[in-house]
Amino acid sequence: MKQTKWLTNVKLEVGERFLSSGVVETETAIFHLKIHNGKIVEQLSEKEMIPSGEEQLDMKKMLAIPTFKEMHNHLDKTYMTLDWKACIPVSSLKERLYLEAQELMELAGSAKQRATKMIETLLGYGSTHIRTHVNIDPYIGMKNLEGVIAALESFKGNVTYDIVAFPQHGLLRENVPALMREALRNGATMVGGLDPAGIDNAIEKSLYEIMDIATEFDADVDIHLHDGGFVGYYTADKWIDIVEEAKYKGRTALSHSFCLGDVPILQQEQISARLSEQDVAIMSTVPIGLGRTLPPIELLDRHGVRVYFGCDGFYDSWSPYGTGDVLEKVTRFSELNRRIDERSLRLGLKWATGGVTPLDSLGNKVWPNVQDDADFVFVDAASTAEVVARKPANRKVMVKGEFVSIPEI
Incomplete structure (x- = not known):
């Protein structure tokens, strides 16, 4: 060569x-x-x-x-390479988590194989950086993390990555904080969280525990925030306070954040300014069919908030859909928001490339x-x-x- x-x-x-x-x-x-x-x-x-x-x-x-950056993914969850199966319908997030827990042990042994196929797919569409959340929970411990690390290492030189230790089944339970710390000692590079209100039922305690782990390991943070309305808004606002206290500006992100679009415009403007001030990024998967309001991406962008798109998990226990093409998310968002002229279409590419146009x-x-x-x-x-x-x-x-x-x- x-x-x-x-x-x-x-x-x-x-x-x-x-x-x-x-x-x-x-x-x-x-x-x-x-x-x-x-x-x-x-x-x-x-x-x-x-x-x-x-x-x-x-x-x-x-x-x-x-090249693209796939900034919200779950390499450990996909069914790729396995036999076809559709999802079991559920009526709540907690019910979905219960069903997922039932199959975690069954899937853990094939984590490397399944993650490898998903990485090949993402790379084939143009993503050369992947941020993946990996379940860290009492059911499987480090097994998913081990498989995902092995898969990513086989793409060394072609793919860079972040591995978020993700407490999918709750941070404030059993020995999960200890498992999160073990994950960060064994290859995870970031700290995750999930719905401090809806799952952990203790907003401040959950957020402070996330930051305690992050500062202990000098690791960045990416929190799943599905909690909507003013509960979710309060959670995001409180997180910005904690980021400022910990001097963690530019090192954290909130994923999904539907709540930012649930509140009146005045509150959207206020929290966008605060997110920008502490450089808290927003990760969106631009979902459809949820009956939810998307975060106000264009407003956030005007305030200088870093916004990134990702494909999330695809073909897994959560959804049978998805292709692994992060560009598809930009196209979907552009179509939903009538971005039809040359300049607005062109500038939208930044949400797939990590800001580069x-x-x-x-x-x-x-x-x-x-x-x-x-x-x-x-x-x-x-x-x-x-x-x-x-x-x-x-x-x-x-x-x-x-x-x-x-x-x-």
Whole structure:
């Protein structure tokens, strides 16, 4: 494998133009990119000559976009590689958790196998970073964690990851806090939590326990927050207080957070400002059919709150649906919110890429740059706006200048 090569005929976005009708169009141009040791070291325009004798790989004018970050997932829960089974309907979250507990031991032995298939699927769609929550509970202890770590390690060099120790069946019960600490000593990298009101029935006690574990291990935090209305709002507001007290700015996230969309606009504005001040991120899976209000993502974005999308678990005891394509979440959100013009479609890509877009909000080229990692998803598309609207298939995923070999999805 040569350490230096040229990617020729790469389409990149370079700006935007206004048509006489006032419509914005994205401008693109063709470039040749020199890659050395996994990084971009030179960019030439289409008409500039490449030095003779150097390896070239013709990208045939495919559009390069940033790779994706899958920021809310459950690698340990999927049924992938197992025989088909649909979900058993339930009437409450507690009933779902009870049914899940019944099959945990049955599934634990295949955790590595199932997680490996899910990682292959995510990577095939373009996700090169995965944040996975892994059950840590009295039923299986560390078994799921061991399987997920083994699966992720087999993708070393192609996939980076966060592993959240996740108390799916409640943090304030039995020996779960001790198990959470054991998980962080054995490969978990983040601390999770679940519904301090609805599951733990003790908002402050649950939140302080989460932060105590986090500060003990110097670990970041990502809490599942399904609790709705003003109960959920109070929980989020209290968490921001705790983050400020612990000086944990920029190190925590709240997943789902439907409650932020349940309250009046004034309260949405107030808590968005507080989330921004303490840099608490929001992770959304853009669910449909729940009869729930989504968090106010565009409002949060205007306040500078970091928002990320993820696929959640898919094909598991919670839902038979899902593909593993985080871009699909951007498309769904854009469609739900009538983001139909070139610029708003284009800017929506950031929710799949961890904030990286080829053009900024003013239409200036900001990616890729010399010394950036040569990490790309190559697609046949006119612009990232088309990518978001149409979700092109046949994506070619490159990490550190090398194409990733993935079984066909």
